Amino acid sequence: MAYTIEGSDGAWEVVVGLEVHAQVISNAKLFSGAPTAFGAAPNSQVSFVDAAFPGMLPVVNAACVAQAVRTGLGLNAHINLVSRFDRKNYFYADLPSGYQISQFEHPIVGTGAIEVELADGSTKTIGITRLHLEQDAGKLIHDQHPSKTLIDLNRSGVALMEIVSEPDIRSPEEAGAYVRKLRSILRYLGTCDGNMEEGSMRADVNVSVRRAGEAYRTRCEIKNVNSIRFVMQAVEAEAIRQVEVWESGGTVVQETRLFDSGRGITRPMRSKEDAQDYRYFPDPDLLPLVLDEDWVASLKAALPELPDARRTRFIQSYGLTLYDAGVLVAEKATADFFEKVCRGRDAKAAANWIAGDFFAAMNRQGRSIEDPPVTADALGGLLDLIADNTINGRIAKDVFEAMVATGKSAAAIVDEQGLRQVTDTGAIDIAVTRVLAANAANVALYQAGNTKLFGFFVGQAMKAMAGKGNPALINETLKRRLAEPRE
Amino acid sequence: MMLTDLTIAAARDGLRAKAFSAVELTMAHLHAIEALNPRLNAYITVSHARAVDRARAADAALAAGDACALTGIPLAIKDLFCTEGVRTTAASKILGPFVPPYESTVTANLLRDGAVFLGKANLDEFAMGSSNMTSAYGPVENPWKRRQDPNAVLVPGGSSGGSAAAVSARLAMGATGTDTGGSIRQPAAFCGIAGIKPTYGRCSRWGVVAFASSLDQPGPLARSVEDCAILLGSMAGHDPKDSTSANVPVPDFRAACRRGVKGLRIGVPREYRLDGTPDAIERLWRQGIGWLRDAGAEIVDVSLPHTKYGLPAYYIVAPAECSSNLARYDGVRFGARVAGGDLRELYERSRAEGFGAEVRRRVLIGTYVLSAGYYDAYYIRAQKVRTLILRDFTDAFATVDALVVPTAPSAAFAQGENMDDPIKMYLNDVFTIPASMAGVPGMSVPAGLDADGLPLGLQVIGRPFDEETVFAVSAAIEQAAGFTAVPALRAGG
Numbered sequence: 001m002a003y004t005i006e007g008s009d010g011a012w013e014v015v016v017g018l019e020v021h022a023q024v025i026s027n028a029k030l031f032s033g034a035p036t037a038f039g040a041a042p043n044s045q046v047s048f049v050d051a052a053f054p055g056m057l058p059v060v061n062a063a064c065v066a067q068a069v070r071t072g073l074g075l076n077a078h079i080n081l082v083s084r085f086d087r088k089n090y091f092y093a094d095l096p097s098g099y100q101i102s103q104f105e106h107p108i109v110g111t112g113a114i115e116v117e118l119a120d121g122s123t124k125t126i127g128i129t130r131l132h133l134e135q136d137a138g139k140l141i142h143d144q145h146p147s148k149t150l151i152d153l154n155r156s157g158v159a160l161m162e163i164v165s166e167p168d169i170r171s172p173e174e175a176g177a178y179v180r181k182l183r184s185i186l187r188y189l190g191t192c193d194g195n196m197e198e199g200s201m202r203a204d205v206n207v208s209v210r211r212a213g214e215a216y217r218t219r220c221e222i223k224n225v226n227s228i229r230f231v232m233q234a235v236e237a238e239a240i241r242q243v244e245v246w247e248s249g250g251t252v253v254q255e256t257r258l259f260d261s262g263r264g265i266t267r268p269m270r271s272k273e274d275a276q277d278y279r280y281f282p283d284p285d286l287l288p289l290v291l292d293e294d295w296v297a298s299l300k301a302a303l304p305e306l307p308d309a310r311r312t313r314f315i316q317s318y319g320l321t322l323y324d325a326g327v328l329v330a331e332k333a334t335a336d337f338f339e340k341v342c343r344g345r346d347a348k349a350a351a352n353w354i355a356g357d358f359f360a361a362m363n364r365q366g367r368s369i370e371d372p373p374v375t376a377d378a379l380g381g382l383l384d385l386i387a388d389n390t391i392n393g394r395i396a397k398d399v400f401e402a403m404v405a406t407g408k409s410a411a412a413i414v415d416e417q418g419l420r421q422v423t424d425t426g427a428i429d430i431a432v433t434r435v436l437a438a439n440a441a442n443v444a445l446y447q448a449g450n451t452k453l454f455g456f457f458v459g460q461a462m463k464a465m466a467g468k469g470n471p472a473l474i475n476e477t478l479k480r481r482l483a484e485p486r487e
Numbered sequence: 488m489m490l491t492d493l494t495i496a497a498a499r500d501g502l503r504a505k506a507f508s509a510v511e512l513t514m515a516h517l518h519a520i521e522a523l524n525p526r527l528n529a530y531i532t533v534s535h536a537r538a539v540d541r542a543r544a545a546d547a548a549l550a551a552g553d554a555c556a557l558t559g560i561p562l563a564i565k566d567l568f569c570t571e572g573v574r575t576t577a578a579s580k581i582l583g584p585f586v587p588p589y590e591s592t593v594t595a596n597l598l599r600d601g602a603v604f605l606g607k608a609n610l611d612e613f614a615m616g617s618s619n620m621t622s623a624y625g626p627v628e629n630p631w632k633r634r635q636d637p638n639a640v641l642v643p644g645g646s647s648g649g650s651a652a653a654v655s656a657r658l659a660m661g662a663t664g665t666d667t668g669g670s671i672r673q674p675a676a677f678c679g680i681a682g683i684k685p686t687y688g689r690c691s692r693w694g695v696v697a698f699a700s701s702l703d704q705p706g707p708l709a710r711s712v713e714d715c716a717i718l719l720g721s722m723a724g725h726d727p728k729d730s731t732s733a734n735v736p737v738p739d740f741r742a743a744c745r746r747g748v749k750g751l752r753i754g755v756p757r758e759y760r761l762d763g764t765p766d767a768i769e770r771l772w773r774q775g776i777g778w779l780r781d782a783g784a785e786i787v788d789v790s791l792p793h794t795k796y797g798l799p800a801y802y803i804v805a806p807a808e809c810s811s812n813l814a815r816y817d818g819v820r821f822g823a824r825v826a827g828g829d830l831r832e833l834y835e836r837s838r839a840e841g842f843g844a845e846v847r848r849r850v851l852i853g854t855y856v857l858s859a860g861y862y863d864a865y866y867i868r869a870q871k872v873r874t875l876i877l878r879d880f881t882d883a884f885a886t887v888d889a890l891v892v893p894t895a896p897s898a899a900f901a902q903g904e905n906m907d908d909p910i911k912m913y914l915n916d917v918f919t920i921p922a923s924m925a926g927v928p929g930m931s932v933p934a935g936l937d938a939d940g941l942p943l944g945l946q947v948i949g950r951p952f953d954e955e956t957v958f959a960v961s962a963a964i965e966q967a968a969g970f971t972a973v974p975a976l977r978a979g980g
Contacts (some may be wrong), residue, residue: 015761053589054575054585055695057728057730059730089816091817096819096820098811098814099811176521277858279811280862283701285700287730388549
């Protein structure tokens with residue numbers, strides 16, 4: 001069922017295209033040798049080029065170019081062997097040179113496509129229009145002085161990739177799935193850390209609405225949305241606003257808007273009439289960027305395994321379900337964690353533990369896969385104790401929580417708390433005998449045909465053994481004893 | 488002979504022979520500057536103490552026997568080159584008290600080779616002008632005088648007017664200049680000295696305040712072709728900090744001056760014959776052609792059919808680039824600031840106050856030609872013209888080794904002349920702009936005097952990165968011309 005906005009007189013389709021700005025992972029800026037570390041003291045990562053001192057000239061950083069090419073390859077996109085840098089001219093205090101070096105007419109990467117997974121299990125292909133390299137601007141700080149604005153140029157000149165999608169997205173969910181998948185690919189490639197809260201990835205969201213079968217109507221651009229949740233909210237809020245405009249007899253005007261996450265609405269920023277004339281022209285300080293075909297091929301050959309390929313491998317090699325595999329590969333770090341846990345162990349059990357108790361604990365504690373509640377080795381140790389019947393699955397859940405709470409290993413907790421599974425058939429027999437004796441009425445019902453009560457007996461027996469009984473042996477004993485004719 | 492009259496080549500020999508010391512040589516120039524600069528205004532900044540320190544170091548190097556190509560040679564540096572620790576103005580108010588914390592590649596190369604910098608030479612503001620009248624630090628007086636009207640104050644040409652005047656008046660043995668549309672060649676011609684705009688990419692632009700990036704090219708001015716060759720040998724070279732710098736070897740330019748022209752094919756482009764060009768210039772051109780023929784060159788008529796479009800196309804491309812290059816002078820980070828109520832007002836006031844009329848005019852023209860709706864009609868078309876101009880030269884150089892043409896359509900004019908209409912001023916560059924647009928090397932060599940006794944230059948244009956042939960042909964003209972005239976105003980004069 002396609003997503004639509006229900007207006008007062010019918011359904012509206014939502015059309016979305018995204019421009020994602022992704023900060024390139026590199027040691028130095030796009031056109032200067034200055035470092036790019038996040039969180040450094042203001043203006044400590046600035047060269048004379050970044051500050052646009054007289055006579056300073058840009059020299060393109062080959063490492064940033066390689067990252068853009070690798071990203072393009074990861075997006076299944078066409079690599080343009082000849083591209084060009086242009087100047088985008090405008091005055092602002094965070095832009096020392098008065099122009100941003102960008103790629104306007106001839107981007108380094110052309111059309112591509114990525115596949116996104118949706119909640120209903122379906123997939124959708126979203127087209128990539130282009131990817132180009134450009135410089136970031138500096139940062140203005142307004143709250144440090146009563147009347148002055150301070151300027152931090154640390155970001156000035158940092159390499160960004162602007163990744164533009166086709167208007168193929170039709171719902172907030174697809175928009176979210178697209179950004180999530182894009183971020184996943186960038187992280188797998190190591191070309192962008194994807195940390196939206198630090199601003200190293202942000203999205204401009206283009207939204208329009210239309211009746212089924214219509215041509216595109218006027219779109220609005222929502223600038224600088226800095227989380228996936230906000231991207232989804234912004235799409236919906238803006239689509240609803242546009243539907244209201246059209247249905248009330250108005251006209252949506254092309255403009256740039258901002259998403260107010262506090263109020264969940266978009267607000268106008270500037271209209272098309274106020275739009276700047278950027279006076280793009282080829283940057284005469286830089287030669288056309290000409291790539292060697294063999295170099296591109298060598299970058300392609302060295303690409304890491306990407307999420308789609310890894311998901312297929314997880315299904316084929318580990319026997320995981322499509323869903324589990326999808327969950328595990330979405331973040332490279334999670335997939336790496338999984339592969340560390342499952343090495344030499346039951347992969348399905350590992351997947352279940354990670355997707356279940358592990359994620360639950362991680363979310364509960366507000367931690368991340370990079371700072372996990374238990375390490376991959378520790379979780380593997382727990383799985384080992386289950387596999388060799390030292391503990392049963394039920395006790396394992398308690399052991400896991402104790403691991404999260406104390407940081408101790410599973411073996412240590414099992415030893416300290418005496419949680420070792422009881423496999424002594426004598427002890428199990430005694431417990432079963434007690435349970436059957438204490439529940440004679442239920443035994444009678446069971447033997448009269450109410451076999452659903454079997455689980456009740458298992459629970460009672462396990463309880464009698466403080467949870468430590470071997471479930472298989474308890475089952476076996478119970479079956480045998482209940483099958484015996486009543487005395 | 489006075490030390491200030493020596494050529495660089497002769498001074499090098501003299502220093503090595505201990506005929507005089509580097510300190511003596513530098514002091515002679517500093518005294519000359521003291522005497523004449525108040526009138527000529529060729530220097531914006533004189534670095535007296537630094538120059539003496541460098542000269543002392545040069546003497547030490549000479550004594551130790553490890554002198555380099557330019558050890559102890561006193562030079563003027565166009566105040567468009569950033570010089571570490573020495574104020575750099577670009578002859579604009581907007582740079583205010585700016586003292587660069589870095590040394591341009593070209594001047595660093597000269598320092599590496601032992602040169603002594605006397606100071607920073609005056610120029611048209613941001614190198615925009617052909618008369619040195621647009622300098623925020625006042626005009627430069629050409630040391631040459633009209634015989635019939637010695638009281639007229641003539642311009643030295645521009646934009647490297649201070650450099651040319653300083654070298655001509657013996658206030659420096661040589662100078663750096665930059666040439667965007669003729670800014671080395673035209674003032675060299677007006678001041679009776681030699682100057683070469685090398686191939687675009689031959690000298691690094693790093694650390695040179697930008698005017699029009701795709702055209703700007705540093706080069707030397709000196710009183711002889713050989714001196715220019717010596718200076719260029721030090722200035723040139725690949726610089727990884729300038730993406731447009733060419734990674735080609737630097738040949739022995741000085742040796743090329745002695746090659747002669749025997750067997751060379753020299754082209755004479757018919758499109759450089761313009762109505763209204765003074766007879767003296769036409770005559771000198773014919774004379775120059777004759778000298779080359781006599782020296783063994785073959786003279787060939789050639790056509791550069793798109794020459795006439797060079798000037799209008801240049802006045803689109805150069806302002807377009809300058810409008811963008813000068814955006815950084817906004818009063819925010821360095822240079823002069825005029826406060827405003829908000830950011831926009833700060834920009835407007837700082838730039839209105841900081842830039843002179845000619846710079847403002849070009850920024851406005853450039854902004855206009857890059858605007859949406861005009862870009863294709865102006866900028867793109869101008870770039871196409873540029874391609875055609877380059878093709879003209881490429882075609883011509885398929886049959887000839889160099890071209891010889893006049894440098895400028897007139898001799899030096901007086902301050903106040905050509906000031907009523909910017910187009911008249913722009914026409915000064917009509918013979919120099921095509922080589923700039925094509926990026927090929929061009930050299931002006933003093934070849935004669937007009938009826939007023941003012942110097943006239945001939946221009947030799949060569950193939951890309953074939954400055955050697957340009958030097959060879961220029962040296963042949965220089966030798967045949969036997970140009971020995973000196974300006975009225977000069978050290979010891």
